[in-house]
Amino acid sequence: MFLKEYITDVVTGVTSLLKGMRKTGYYFTHPKEIITEQYPDNRATLLMSDRFKGEVVMPHDANNEHTCTGCTACELACPNGTIKVVTKFETSPEGKKKKAIDTLVYRLELCTMCNLCIVACPSDAIKMAPNFEHSVFDRTKLTKVLNQPGSKIREGIE
Amino acid sequence: MFSLEGITTNVQDWLLMKFNPTMALAIECVIVILLSISLFAILGLVLVLMERKVAAHIQIRLGPNRVGPGGMFQTVADTLKLIMKEGLTPDKADKFLFNLAPFVVMMVGMLLLAPIAFAKNFQIWDINIGVLYISSVSSLSVIGILMAGWASNNKYSLLGAMRSGAQIVSYELSAGFAVLTIVVLTGSLQISEIVNAQQNGWWIFKGHIPAVIAFVLYIIAVTAETNRAPFDLAEAESELTAGFHTEYSGMRFALFFLAEYINIFIVCAIGATLFFGGWMPLHIGNWEAFNHIMDYIPSSVWFMGKTFFLIFLIMWFRWTFPRLRVDQLLNLEWKYLLPISLFNLLLVAVIAILGWHF
Numbered sequence: 001m002f003l004k005e006y007i008t009d010v011v012t013g014v015t016s017l018l019k020g021m022r023k024t025g026y027y028f029t030h031p032k033e034i035i036t037e038q039y040p041d042n043r044a045t046l047l048m049s050d051r052f053k054g055e056v057v058m059p060h061d062a063n064n065e066h067t068c069t070g071c072t073a074c075e076l077a078c079p080n081g082t083i084k085v086v087t088k089f090e091t092s093p094e095g096k097k098k099k100a101i102d103t104l105v106y107r108l109e110l111c112t113m114c115n116l117c118i119v120a121c122p123s124d125a126i127k128m129a130p131n132f133e134h135s136v137f138d139r140t141k142l143t144k145v146l147n148q149p150g151s152k153i154r155e156g157i158e
Numbered sequence: 159m160f161s162l163e164g165i166t167t168n169v170q171d172w173l174l175m176k177f178n179p180t181m182a183l184a185i186e187c188v189i190v191i192l193l194s195i196s197l198f199a200i201l202g203l204v205l206v207l208m209e210r211k212v213a214a215h216i217q218i219r220l221g222p223n224r225v226g227p228g229g230m231f232q233t234v235a236d237t238l239k240l241i242m243k244e245g246l247t248p249d250k251a252d253k254f255l256f257n258l259a260p261f262v263v264m265m266v267g268m269l270l271l272a273p274i275a276f277a278k279n280f281q282i283w284d285i286n287i288g289v290l291y292i293s294s295v296s297s298l299s300v301i302g303i304l305m306a307g308w309a310s311n312n313k314y315s316l317l318g319a320m321r322s323g324a325q326i327v328s329y330e331l332s333a334g335f336a337v338l339t340i341v342v343l344t345g346s347l348q349i350s351e352i353v354n355a356q357q358n359g360w361w362i363f364k365g366h367i368p369a370v371i372a373f374v375l376y377i378i379a380v381t382a383e384t385n386r387a388p389f390d391l392a393e394a395e396s397e398l399t400a401g402f403h404t405e406y407s408g409m410r411f412a413l414f415f416l417a418e419y420i421n422i423f424i425v426c427a428i429g430a431t432l433f434f435g436g437w438m439p440l441h442i443g444n445w446e447a448f449n450h451i452m453d454y455i456p457s458s459v460w461f462m463g464k465t466f467f468l469i470f471l472i473m474w475f476r477w478t479f480p481r482l483r484v485d486q487l488l489n490l491e492w493k494y495l496l497p498i499s500l501f502n503l504l505l506v507a508v509i510a511i512l513g514w515h516f
Binding site: 010017020021023025027028031033034035038 | 215217220494
């Protein structure tokens with residue numbers, strides 16, 4: 001009984017090791033599997049994965065409209081004060097007062113790309129962009145205003 | 159056909175013509191020393207590059223590819239960097255032993271080079287107890303490692319060295335038994351006779367089951383003896399920073415690094431000699447035409463090809479297998495490899511007596 005266990009131990013051990021060697025041997029003999037991106041050389045054709053988190057951006061559509069309501073949920077969610085929402089009150093043609101953003105200030109140098117602001121946003125106004133080439137010579141350039149000048153909130157977003 | 163044997167004979171004839179025999183011997187010694195040192199240097203550069211490339215391709219990476227075409231000169235650049243670096247000796251270290259240790263480790267590698275047959279009739283010293291010499295000298299390398307660990311005056315170094323001691327002492331046993339298998343089949347300890355016995359087929363084919371088991375045991379045991387992953391407990395980057403060579407820097411570190419790769423080369427060369435016929439070309443039974451074509455490939459190419467195949471195998475192990483813990487390491491040796499190799503030795507003795515091998 002003991003001997004049987006011993007032999008099965010050896011056999012299962014060896015077969016599992018051989019399985020691993022088969023996998024790595026396959027990778028070794030198939031160079032097309034290589035996933036290395038030779039970054040500065042292939043800058044034009046560089047493929048970034050969709051889930052890569054490089055910086056926070058606010059998408060605008062063709063009419064220069066965004067979906068940010070100025071609710072400051074992102075500002076509250078941010079653990080290290082990266083986002084500052086400056087709100088203003090807009091008067092609609094009917095004379096109704098409505099809260100909107102003046103500027104959404106984003107400080108890239110403080111951001112840890114934790115994604116909490118994107119999760120917190122109720123209207124999907126902000127998202128993570130895969131851009132990672134952030135180096136600048138002046139630190140003030142890292143403080144960005146996310147909403148484009150003259151942009152306004154899209155109709156029907158509350 | 160190109161042959162290293164012709165070159166050595168010509169050199170000896172020329173030296174004997176010009177000088178008296180003692181002088182000629184002395185000059186030959188110098189040539190051999192220079193050749194083995196340059197072999198070491200070249201092997202170090204080639205094997206480190208090979209390891210990095212093999213590792214990269216196994217892990218779906220590219221590996222070094224910037225210095226020279228395809229990263230060819232990466233290791234040359236690394237060596238230059240290491241030469242430039244300061245070789246620091248810790249304050250409380252035992253200065254003498256600390257500085258001596260890397261050279262002891264290197265020296266063992268050099269001594270092991272002596273009985274290896276690199277090509278037909280191309281051998282530094284065809285000693286008649288070649289296999290015994292190899293197994294006795296190879297166990298000396300643990301002294302260099304213990305020396306390094308002790309002299310560093312660092313707890314990580316000492317732990318690494320002690321682990322290395324336990325490891326080498328235990329795995330010497332199964333490596334020795336695996337080598338004995340071939341000695342039983344050949345009936346000789348001399349390297350040249352072991353190679354000649356494989357004229358009509360390599361031992362791994364002729365000795366069938368016990369030879370294959372012995373080869374597997376040998377490869378596992380020498381991987382452990384050279385302190386390579388999955389048995390790299392002496393270095394153990396994740397636990398002991400760098401084990402016995404934590405305190406070494408610059409060229410002395412490079413010597414340890416070089417010694418590791420030289421040891422791999424040597425154990426693979428011995429494995430190729432014992433199991434794959436050394437410089438013997440591949441001959442298949444009565445296929446006269448095939449055997450003649452194989453004979454046209456120089457014997458040195460055969461030897462190097464087999465050795466590098468085994469080196470690749472060991473590198474493949476390193477980048478595939480998970481690491482072992484210390485207790486698992488000793489379990490593997492004392493509970494699995496040693497009983498199996500003892501049983502295998504018995505089996506091979508029976509087969510050799512009854513003549514069941516080919």
